[in-house]
């Protein structure tokens with residue numbers, strides 16, 4: 001016989017609670033993306049949105065009474081568009097309403113086109129302890145075909161900044177991209193591995209309904225080639241010590257890793273960013 005219980009009672013049976021917080025704005029909508037995300041043409045209404053989120057959380061409190069928060073994931077959209085002050089306010093209010101475990105994993109998703117040294121440092125100071133970067137590819141042609149707001153050098157710069165500020169970094173990559181070859185797919189994986197992040201996500205590019213790519217499909221590798229890419233990527237990551245624990249997710253074994261970048265290199269990166277130096281060659285395609 002199935003027993004029905006009120007949600008509030010169900011909530012107390014489970015120990016750890018994983019909180020997902022959606023921050024739905026992006027600089028520009030990517031043509032392949034069907035996430036709930038919107039272009040931030042008039043800026044992000046940070047204060048109003050955070051107030052609405054907290055109201056939502058307050059309304060849900062009776063459902064989760066007694067449960068401790070073991071992880072918080074701020075996904076998007078592009079949460080790194082929010083100011084560090086806004087993220088600080090959000091996390092402070094969450095901590096006021098809920099019991100967050102001292103060692104809870106607190107992740108923020110970031111787009112390399114929004115990477116700044118001070119901002120990453122301030123996210124860290126606000127309590128974010130894991131950064132998830134949407135790299136997609138290190139190949140400038142693929143980044144352009146994907147309509148990304150950053151080029152390959154900004155992608156690398158963002159990875160270095162992330163590794164200098166966070167002990168726990170995830171890199172999102174996609175494969176089976178327009179005109180991509182097996183060599184190209186593996187080159188992206190190898191470059192990601194060479195940075196030594198704790199986690200790599202490798203997503204097969206899918207054509208999702210209601211996206212630009214779905215309506216005007218680009219030329220993609222065929223099914224046999226993309227299946228071969230998937231196998232080759234899994235073998236490459238296994239060989240590099242990444243455990244394949246979920247469909248597209250690969251993690252280094254849970255031992256604490258030293259920052260793979262020397263501190264001198266981190267200092268130089270931060271100085272370069274503070275002085276407003278860009279990795280961009282003047283006249284190149286800019287962020288919109």
Ligand SMILES: C[S@@+](CC[C@H](N)C(=O)[O-])C[C@H]1O[C@@H](n2cnc3c(N)ncnc32)[C@H](O)[C@@H]1O
Pocket residue numbers: 026032033034035075076077078109110111112133134135136172173174203204205206207208
């Ligand atoms: C919310 S986004 C990550 C953060 C940020 N918005 C960005 O794109 O840089 C989550 C990830 O989903 C993956 N993704 C989005 N649309 C996809 C699609 N159609 N097929 C496969 N992966 C996709 C991308 O790798 C992306 O980085």
Ligand code: SF4
Pocket residue numbers: 025026027028029030033034035037076077078111134
């Ligand atoms: S992939 Fe990321 S940056 Fe691009 S539209 Fe989707 S959520 Fe925004």
